[in-house]
Amino acid sequence: MTRADPTATPDQARLELAPEAMRAFGHAVVDAIVDRLADQASLKVTTRKTRAELDALLWQDPPAGPTDPNAVLARVVEHVLGNCMIPSHPRFFAFVPGPSSFVGAMADALVAGFNPFAGTWFESSGAAEVELLTIDWLRRAFGLPEGAGGLFVSGGSVANLTALAAARHMKLADRVAGAVGYGSALVHGSLDKAFHILGFGREQFRRLPVGDDGRLVPGTVAEAVAADRARGLRPFLIIANAGTTNTGAVDPLPALADLAAAGGLWLHVDGAYGAAVALTARGAAALDGLGRADSVVVDPHKWLFQPYEIGAVLVRQRDWLKRTFQSEADYMQDTEPLNREINFCDHGIQLTRGFRALKLWMTVQVHGMDAIRAAIEHGLGLAEHAEQLLRADRRFEVMTPASLGVVTFRYVGQGKGAGNLDALNRAIVGAMIEDGFALATSTQVRGATVLRFCTVNPRTSEGDMAAVIEHIAMLGARIADKS
Ligand SMILES: Cc1ncc(COP(=O)(O)O)c(C=O)c1O
CATH class of the missing domain: 3.40.640.10 (Type I PLP-dependent aspartate aminotransferase-like (Major domain))
Structure with missing residues (x-):
């Protein structure tokens, strides 16, 4: 990460940094964004701390004097943004993901x-x-x-x-x-x-x-x-x-x-x-x-x-x-x-x-519009691909077919009679939050608790999809074994 010149003192009266310090700080912010986007697939999808843990890290009176912007940025990246889930992660399928884009971020x-x-x-x-x-x-x-x-x-x-x-x-x-x-x-x-x-x-x-x-x-x-x-x-x-x-x-x-x-x-x-x-x-x-x-x-x-x-x-x-x-x-x-x-x-x-x-x-x-269209098509196709994989796998039951990038399903393990499927599928979500490899959340379909993939992220590959389905099956089997 490029660092701002720590010797440049901010112009406190005008609430400004010196031009070179602004430039260096801006570059450091861009570096942080690019590092995140380049690395996100290897990061945990889920990160969540308790209120007590975050209080210990962040709760303070507003500082009266200045702090080096790079030190502030480092804290933000580690403790603030680092404690948020990653809705642009290729294995985040919960709710409606926010794939976002770098150009959009730079426009903001x-x-x-x-x-x-x-x-x-x-x-x-x-x-x-x-x-x-x-x-x-x-x-x-x-x-x-x-x-x-x-x-x-x-x-x-x-x-x-x-x-x-x-x-x-x-x-x-x-x-x-x-x-x-x-x-x-x-x-x-x-x-x-x-x-x-x-x-x-x-x-x-x-x-x-x-x-x-x-x-x-x-x-x-x-x-x-x-x-x-x-x-x-x-x-x-x-x-x-x-x-x-x-x-x-x-x-x-x-x-x-x-x-x-x-x-x-x-x-x-x-x-x-x-x-x-x-x-x-x-x-x-x-x-x-x-x-x-x-x-x-x-x-x-x-x-x-x-x-x-x-x-x-x-x-x-x-x-x-x-x-x-x-x-x-x-x-x-x-x-x-x-x-x-x-x-x-x-x-x-x-x-x-x-x-x-x-x-x-x-x-x-x-x-260009062609790339945006292709990215949307990719999302439509991924849900269909997930549906095919799930239908071909006896450990799963598809609950609603792929529709506008959403498919719902549940883990049934060795058979539909096995245990309480609602509790089992809820427990799978808990296990996903815990291990952070991927995230799908649950919902209700025709009175049953089911899992749901929303596949609107163009960075998600068919390989990611297969890996996540296998991961969910592994979690399901592990939870079923323990209960
Ligand atoms: C169908 C539908 N309507 C409205 C909303 C609310 O949109 P927002 O969260 O951007 O306020 C959502 C959010 O997921 C949605 O899926």
């Missing part, structure tokens, strides 16, 4: 360094142009019409909240009494939060049962809507999954779009982790109907390989966001944009906002 560094204010055209026209363009790339991939638009936010949760705020405004003129929304039982919890934040009661969001394939059944939605109408309620929203987090199930988008159109309901598609596949030909086919949505959410910090945080929300007519969010303040009077120029602060929750679009834009510039 640039943005942090230049610190543009991406709220208004007035202050950051270049940033706004790149955000408009990058959102438009997503718009076209999703098959949304011209005139659709959106913005980048912190992630899927805030993107879902933003979309539902627009739905509430456009469909209900913000009057929530008696309004009802519908979605599958497997809708992401961030949508419950969004309902709550927007002033709806828990009972105003109907979580409807899904079929064995984890997909919403259009007839069930139609019946629920009709029953609520008959009771004098006001159905206004259908939420569809473009990839449930649980099993990757895609709700029947064309049928739900028909229902929404017929009933004058807003169709929101939560594709936080899954909608990225629309950039590929077969992904677009799997998400047929996506372009009929009124709002769509996708998280570039998942399957578009960006560092946290970046989520995107798009709506069918860009001005829906403006009508929902625009507010006025005298001190902003100089920032009124011209025709095609927009103030992103009028299209969402934040006034002061960072320039999140840059990382996606730079990654696409540097690697």
Whole structure:
């Protein structure tokens, strides 16, 4: 690691380092990132200390005087970041991994360094142009019409909240009494939060049962809507999954779009982790109907390989966001944009906002769309490969087939009758956390505890996949033997 000149004293009054010290420190930070990325496959996936252990390492009063930045960096790398799991690790399959990318990380560094204010055209026209363009790339991939638009936010949760705020405004003129929304039982919890934040009661969001394939059944939605109408309620929203987090199930988008159109309901598609596949030909086919949505959410910090945080929300007519969010303040009077120029602060929750679009834009510039598409395809193929390996192996049972990069399964060992499979599979997760070779987490499918692979990392090879499956079988056998 290059070291900053320790003799260069920081300019404390200006909170600055001397230029050469800044350069050396910046290089040291980049070295730390590159070292991590180059070594991550050989590191443990999981690292977790107790609160007491971390208190002993880090808890202190804020230091009154300066410390050598290299010493601070060394502590951060070892004790802070070194005690976080590695969601970009090729053998991290838990939840939705964050594969990220170096170019995206460097874009974030640039943005942090230049610190543009991406709220208004007035202050950051270049940033706004790149955000408009990058959102438009997503718009076209999703098959949304011209005139659709959106913005980048912190992630899927805030993107879902933003979309539902627009739905509430456009469909209900913000009057929530008696309004009802519908979605599958497997809708992401961030949508419950969004309902709550927007002033709806828990009972105003109907979580409807899904079929064995984890997909919403259009007839069930139609019946629920009709029953609520008959009771004098006001159905206004259908939420569809473009990839449930649980099993990757895609709700029947064309049928739900028909229902929404017929009933004058807003169709929101939560594709936080899954909608990225629309950039590929077969992904677009799997998400047929996506372009009929009124709002769509996708998280570039998942399957578009960006560092946290970046989520995107798009709506069918860009001005829906403006009508929902625009507010006025005298001190902003100089920032009124011209025709095609927009103030992103009028299209969402934040006034002061960072320039999140840059990382996606730079990654696409540097690697090209073909490479991004191939990386997404790789993730789709890996889940299918895992499914094949698991089906060919009598120690495992596949619970749901590969769908949008997710496959669920359970270890059954010598046979399905053997012991308590739920407890055994939970114990396997515990053993994975303990030894750190790989991480898959558990979930519930049709009442059973199952393991789940989410395979969106382009650095994961088929060899990694085979090794992890063998490792899980070894852990399963060991635990079964002991019990
Ligand atoms: C389907 C779905 N929706 C929403 C979210 C929430 O996104 P975020 O964690 O970026 O806020 C997730 C996160 O995994 C998700 O999978």
